[in-house]
Amino acid sequence: MLGKLLKYELKAMGRIILPLYLVLILASALFAVNIKLNDKTQSLSGFMNIISIVTTILFVACIFVVVIVMFFLVVQRFYKNLLGQEGYLMFTLPASTLSHILSKLLSSLIWIVIGLFAGCSAGFLMVAIISDMKTFNEFISEIMWNLDSLVGSGSIVKQLGMAVVILILGIMKSLSEIYASMAVGHQFNNHRGLWSILAYIGFSLIELGISYLPFVKKITVQLTEQGGFLYNEQFHGTFAIAVLFSLIGILIYGAITWRLLDRRLNLE
Amino acid sequence: MSIFACQNLTKRYGKLTALDNIDLELESGRIVGLLGPNGSGKTTLIKLANRLLQPTSGSILIDGKAPGVESKKNIAYLPDKEYLPDWMNTRQLMHFYGDFYEDFDPQRATVMLASLDIPSDMVLKKMSKGTKEKVQLILTMSRRAKVYLLDEPIAGVDPAARDYILRTIIQNYEENSLVLISTHLIADVESVLDEAVFLKQGHIVLHKPADEIRTETGKSVDEYFREVFRC
Numbered sequence: 001m002l003g004k005l006l007k008y009e010l011k012a013m014g015r016i017i018l019p020l021y022l023v024l025i026l027a028s029a030l031f032a033v034n035i036k037l038n039d040k041t042q043s044l045s046g047f048m049n050i051i052s053i054v055t056t057i058l059f060v061a062c063i064f065v066v067v068i069v070m071f072f073l074v075v076q077r078f079y080k081n082l083l084g085q086e087g088y089l090m091f092t093l094p095a096s097t098l099s100h101i102l103s104k105l106l107s108s109l110i111w112i113v114i115g116l117f118a119g120c121s122a123g124f125l126m127v128a129i130i131s132d133m134k135t136f137n138e139f140i141s142e143i144m145w146n147l148d149s150l151v152g153s154g155s156i157v158k159q160l161g162m163a164v165v166i167l168i169l170g171i172m173k174s175l176s177e178i179y180a181s182m183a184v185g186h187q188f189n190n191h192r193g194l195w196s197i198l199a200y201i202g203f204s205l206i207e208l209g210i211s212y213l214p215f216v217k218k219i220t221v222q223l224t225e226q227g228g229f230l231y232n233e234q235f236h237g238t239f240a241i242a243v244l245f246s247l248i249g250i251l252i253y254g255a256i257t258w259r260l261l262d263r264r265l266n267l268e
Numbered sequence: 269m270s271i272f273a274c275q276n277l278t279k280r281y282g283k284l285t286a287l288d289n290i291d292l293e294l295e296s297g298r299i300v301g302l303l304g305p306n307g308s309g310k311t312t313l314i315k316l317a318n319r320l321l322q323p324t325s326g327s328i329l330i331d332g333k334a335p336g337v338e339s340k341k342n343i344a345y346l347p348d349k350e351y352l353p354d355w356m357n358t359r360q361l362m363h364f365y366g367d368f369y370e371d372f373d374p375q376r377a378t379v380m381l382a383s384l385d386i387p388s389d390m391v392l393k394k395m396s397k398g399t400k401e402k403v404q405l406i407l408t409m410s411r412r413a414k415v416y417l418l419d420e421p422i423a424g425v426d427p428a429a430r431d432y433i434l435r436t437i438i439q440n441y442e443e444n445s446l447v448l449i450s451t452h453l454i455a456d457v458e459s460v461l462d463e464a465v466f467l468k469q470g471h472i473v474l475h476k477p478a479d480e481i482r483t484e485t486g487k488s489v490d491e492y493f494r495e496v497f498r499c
Binding site: 001004007008012015081085086087088089091092093094095096263264265267 | 315318319320321322337338340341343345347349350351352353355364367368369
């Protein structure tokens, strides 16, 4: 059932976010063309000036819109589809509560990752248009060289892989926190949106408080200094902590969400 | 074994008791009216059967199974809400039902939707309230389910639509299944009922075949209901 739920969830989100990703890439291309033209013609005519301003605004606006819509979609798909009237359809399907939560989590994660790819593609497209291809190749080489010197060891693929794992787990933890907050807010009969926001603030404060607890600080320092339990370098120690904390966060928030939706569902 | 069985079933919302220690057994092949005024516990009972709520105590079994993933395969539920995603059109909704319910009969749904002249590419958002309710009913009744739980299917619709809804239920339900219709509009459904269950403030005050009620009281079910629930 998870596969079927995920299929519909990806479709429901994709019909809104996918066109925006395409517009973002298009806007970045227009912006880059505009910069390239400005470079070639030193003095701009009035018309070109307007075009320049419009493409700049369009590009910046696109970035903001994509981020805001993505956040709105994550909240809306969970709130409307599971906790709103559509919940009568979803929770009477022969699917477990865990499948519902996972389908929302995975769909949001997939579309966010696609969004990050779209953002990177837009960035590379801009560099490719603004510079000629030779410079572009130099640009890529420079990025690789910089990354290599930053992480030092030369095993750039491994380092990037770890960064990607941290990023994905971090996104999953944030999504789980948002879902758990809505599940808590849903327990109230009135002002559910407000209670969800307060629950989110509460969770964030608890997380902050936990990070200051002496034994947590001690573990953090030990793991960092001693290189963690996975590898023996400082970066790897930090990686281990980040993975561990994200996993614990995902499990705790997931358990809260599951418990409230499975045992204390409160559809209007 | 009854297809629908409640034993000592109680549901409380804080201090309010919505269902109070009820026992109820319903058999397959019957159309049963779950009758009671607003707030009598009808929707609570149906939600418990669908696992949208958890009982405070007691048990409810559908075809011998506690409400869960397995029981949901056998229940066709029509809530008293607009519960379908409004961005989907009827074709997408049929695929959705077909994907999740093995007992969904797309042929039956297609015929019924065609009789209403609803374009398959029209999204729900663009339909009138009455048409949306008909689409919901058609999708529910296009399942060959063991149990149909219909919560207030005729509330808030005009008399012509009521006739359509009742006709659709009668013509499409599986004969060996249980149809439980919750309503407070007795007169409209009386003619189709085999049995009636009167629910009053969370208690079952009567559960009898409709014919028996008429014979024993000399009144229609509707008239007897008005007498029992007189304010």
